[in-house]
Amino acid sequence: MSFIQPRSLRRLLPAALMAVTATAVTAQQRPMNFLDMQVMKSAGSWAPSPDGAWMLYTVRTPDWAEDESQSDIHVVSLSDGVTSSRQLTYTDEWNETDPAWASDGSFFLFLSDRDARNGDDQVYLMRHDGGEARKVTDAEDGVSDYAFSADGAWLAYRAGASGREQLWRVPVAGLFTAEPVQITHGEAGVDDWEWAPNGSTIYFTRPDSFDEADHRRREEGFSVDVKNQVTPLSSLWSVEAGSGTERRLTDDPSYGVEGFVISPDGRWISFTGGSPGRYERNITASRLYADQFLMDVASGSIERLTENYEVSESATSFSPDSRWIAFSAPDDMDRYTMTEDRIYLRAVDDRGGAFRKLGSSFDQSLSVDFWSEDSKTIYFNAGVKVTVQLHALDVERDRVRQITDERATLSVRLDDESGVVLIDYQDPRTPATVFTVASLDDVDDRSRWTQLVDVSPEVADIALGEEVEVEWTSTDGKRVGGVLVYPVGYREGTRYPLIVAIHGGPASADVLRFNGGYGAQVYAGAGYAVLKPNYRGSTNYGNAHRTDIVGDYFTLGFDDIMTGVDHLIAEGIVDENRMGVLGWSAGGHWSNWILTHTDRFKAISSGAGTMNWISMYAQSDVQRNRQFYVGDGFLYEDFDTYWDQSPLKYIMNAKTPTMIHVVEGDPRVPSPQSVELHMALKKLDVPTELFMYPGRSHGIPDPRNRLVKSVSEMAWMDHYVRGIGETFHWEQVLETLEKKAEAPRTISEDR
16 A cells, blocks of 8 residues: 655655655656655565465554554465465454464364453464355464474464463364363463474473562562562473373573474484573573573483583574584684674584585675575575575585575575475565575576565555665775665766764675665655765674774764765765764664764764763673674673774764764663763754653664654754754644545655
């Protein structure tokens, strides 16, 4: 659905939000606006049928007026593609999610909150060729998730009150006649769970205890958040589906089981064992303070595969023949680093044997996304400059080859149960969608791709700026790259205002995808050029590019960004007197550094940025990566290193009008960092505004507030960069609650 803004709203929005040259827009097209981003549909939960003929998927439809969204289930023929897609459920008020086929493909199940008590989900059954849905479960407190056994004989589901969920099973042959049987009975609830390949056993993790007093105090409204609260370790268990016999498989106080993987032959279980330390166990930094373990199911014996206190390994992966076990981890396994990940592989039954490191000649990170059927090749998706491509690692020869070469962002996956190959895809003119091919041999041939989903046909009515890869030389002679979005209606020889949109991470990259860079196409539609630089510290350009900022966080990245700006000025694209910069998280860090190190920009918008690494170290929910980037010495023994790299040290240089955005309860870059910046700018008489959004997340959780951030941010840029409008007024977003009023297709403005 395309949302057309009412005339009254168009008058009140910042001029740049709607501006586009009349010659650039046809009678059928208009510029993109921020509300378009809010109301676009999205698809997911791909579920191919066992015979590879059909695929179920969900479509999420935002309802802007009601400030909510709704999900329905669709089906598509894998051979006929998108034109064969059909909607199967039509509950406008309720959600249908998580579709899964029965083993014979004769029906499917899904979760829905229709007819539910207190909005709880229940399991429903439906046929893909028509008919009404039938309710399968009536579980008190609702169903969290469900799964068929591999042999198709049983349905198991997890249900119960939060923290006390238990597993239930019912024979598939008696879904509507047999009484569900509870098969786990622990005091604490079941967390992760999975069927064994033989279909008779379920493995699961469960906390070793349940804090009844803590549960009761929350129910009674004592909502105090005890930081790093003492929590129980978890253990690995099994339960026989038929008899309900439970058996504890791990009982070691030196680790808690945080996730597990079962080998295809069912003989082995690998699991992640997390630290028993209170603060280390509760840290949110991915994969830290945990190691990998391997259990022989028959004997119950456990082998510790890794013992690297601060080195973060991925979960393990078994080859299809269950011969090999592999995981990805940093190239340097002796200490905490941000070096590129390699793959470590060993024969499963080689107890105590060394892992072989693979992929060292490939100057990007590797992962184990899926294996070839013969277990000789590991496939993974990896960034290549401003794209993401599928690669293959020959396990025997230790050779990596790139398979796809699209000017796009893609991720190829193999559905384990059906063998269907799916390609998640987007490019600058194609919103996120999915394709399929007959086999992996066809992935590199675009003519053999079949598109399965198109939930955003309205994009054809939107005028988009051309989006290209751009490269330049930085101050130290290194080549740096990024993405340039030209303004809609770009005319060679005309200089345009510039927005520098800086990505977060910093270990991330801007790539050729649809409307990345904080809504870059909205700015392009309003007449801006947008540069999305992959500065030093970014991924996709090799290990040296990624780690060059270690020990000196800002210098090279700042130089990379500024030389990128100079390149666009030299090319005659950008007006150096009309430039703004914005970013979130690491992009906010760099925005703050730019604020205190140059006055070349007319406006800045800083989102969740640091000002003081010393206070940030203790305020944030992660410390180890800060220590790695800023200075590998211990903060409390080396304050000077952290202070020298803090934007606050140089705040007296700040002159640029700066808008600040942050979530009040942000755990990653806490809001006091933004408060420090705001207070400093106020005292220095630098124009500033601080927008603090409710929530406890690193990103703005509420769609309405995300719109406020975008619209106010553009108003700030329009006012200070282009001399248009009066920064921001609430009328600019309030009238977005009106719907479907007609607006002219073209708007002209003297640039």
